[in-house]
Amino acid sequence: xxxxxxxxxxxxxxxxxxxxxxxxxxxxxxxxxxxxxxxxxxxxxxxxxxxxxxxxxxxxxxxxxxxxxxxxxxxxxxxxxxxxxxxxxxxxxxxxxxxxxxxxxxxxxxxxxxxxxxxxxxxxxxxxxxxxxxxxxxxxxxxxxxxxxxxxxxxxxxxxxxxxxxxxxxxxxxxxxxxxxxxxxxxxxxxxxxxxxxxxxxxxxxxxxxxxxxxxxxxxxxxxxxxxxxxxxxxxxxxxxxxxxxxxxxxxxxxxxxxxxxxxxxxxxxxxxxxxxxxxxxxxxxxxxxxxxxxxxxxxxxxxxxxxxxxxxxxxxxxxx
Numbered sequence: 238x239x240x241x242x243x244x245x246x247x248x249x250x251x252x253x254x255x256x257x258x259x260x261x262x263x264x265x266x267x268x269x270x271x272x273x274x275x276x277x278x279x280x281x282x283x284x285x286x287x288x289x290x291x292x293x294x295x296x297x298x299x300x301x302x303x304x305x306x307x308x309x310x311x312x313x314x315x316x317x318x319x320x321x322x323x324x325x326x327x328x329x330x331x332x333x334x335x336x337x338x339x340x341x342x343x344x345x346x347x348x349x350x351x352x353x354x355x356x357x358x359x360x361x362x363x364x365x366x367x368x369x370x371x372x373x374x375x376x377x378x379x380x381x382x383x384x385x386x387x388x389x390x391x392x393x394x395x396x397x398x399x400x401x402x403x404x405x406x407x408x409x410x411x412x413x414x415x416x417x418x419x420x421x422x423x424x425x426x427x428x429x430x431x432x433x434x435x436x437x438x439x440x441x442x443x444x445x446x447x448x449x450x451x452x453x454x455x456x457x458x459x460x461x462x463x464x465x466x467x468x469x470x471x472x473x474x475x476x477x478x479x480x481x482x483x484x485x486x487x488x489x490x491x492x493x494x495x496x497x498x499x500x501x502x503x504x505x506x507x508x509x510x511x512x513x514x515x516x517x518x519x520x521x522x523x524x525x526x527x528x529x530x531x532x533x534x535x536x537x538x539x540x541x542x543x544x545x546x547x548x549x550x551x552x553x554x555x556x557x558x
Contacts, residue, residue, distance in 0.1 A: 263506030265305045267293055271512040272329045278430040280419035287336050289515045290325035295480055302480060310476040313463060322459055328509050335431040337362060342425055344386060347468040352385040353393035356460055358469045361385030363458040365504055368444035378442040382414060384429055392418030413437055449511055456481045456504035480505055
């Protein structure tokens with residue numbers, strides 16, 4: 238049967254990502270540099286706003302994804318030319334900053350304003366963030382900002398967490414994090430910027446203070462469909478690009494059954510590092526008043542003034558002689 242009910246979808250989705258705890262080291266660790274350039278979370282990359290962060294490219298042709306991730310779902314796997322997502326992360330003493338730029342040749346925008354609560358229904362992103370709690374990484378300790386496209390081309394956000402053993406999705410009060418997205422129809426690229434307080438992540442997974450060397454786990458799960466008929470189902474064109482599976486690493490844990498592509502938690506690692514050496518963003522001088530000379534101009538003026546004064550003194554000296 239092509240269509241699957243929403244209840245079945247939810248059960249399957251939770252089963253697919255509800256990993257048991259594990260203290261295994263991640264195969265891939267992202268180097269998260271300390272912030273140099275300020276971020277305005279408006280869904281637009283301005284100037285060198287993100288030049289101080291390391292790029293992580295996630296697509297089916299990327300070697301990191303081939304080793305530590307996989308497609309999950311149907312037979313609709315996309316090449317990098319059709320679907321490619323670039324992430325950048327950076328940090329300061331209070332926040333984790335996230336940039337997602339998703340190029341998708343076939344965005345499906347069928348969701349309403351609540352689409353972010355169930356991003357796996359269409360073209361959306363599930364982001365999982367966690368500190369190491371008691372030496373383990375448990376799914377229910379994750380801090381989970383989600384987002385998806387609405388039918389009108391807007392971005393719908395949601396925060397999903399475990400409360401009292403049940404999933405609660407909150408789109409009205411999303412903690413203290415800020416997020417915005419913008420879609421460029423010309424380049425078919427969705428740009429999302431998030432600012433997530435470490436205190437919010439730590440409230441779920443046991444740590445709030447960060448410094449150089451602090452480690453987290455994270456993973457983006459990128460849902461994809463290419464037919465509006467498949468919105469809200471796992472049918473036909475539905476796929477999901479994961480950066481967490483151990484299928485190709487030879488150390489899958491089968492103690493929870495035969496789901497060897499899912500166990501154990503294999504979210505990517507993230508370590509907070511010193512800032513990168515980058516140039517500060519160029520200053521916009523288009524509105525700089527022209528009445529005041531620049532530093533270079535002032536130097537030139539002072540030099541000319543000095544020459545003029547010297548010339549005047551020489552002339553006076555000759556006249557006296």
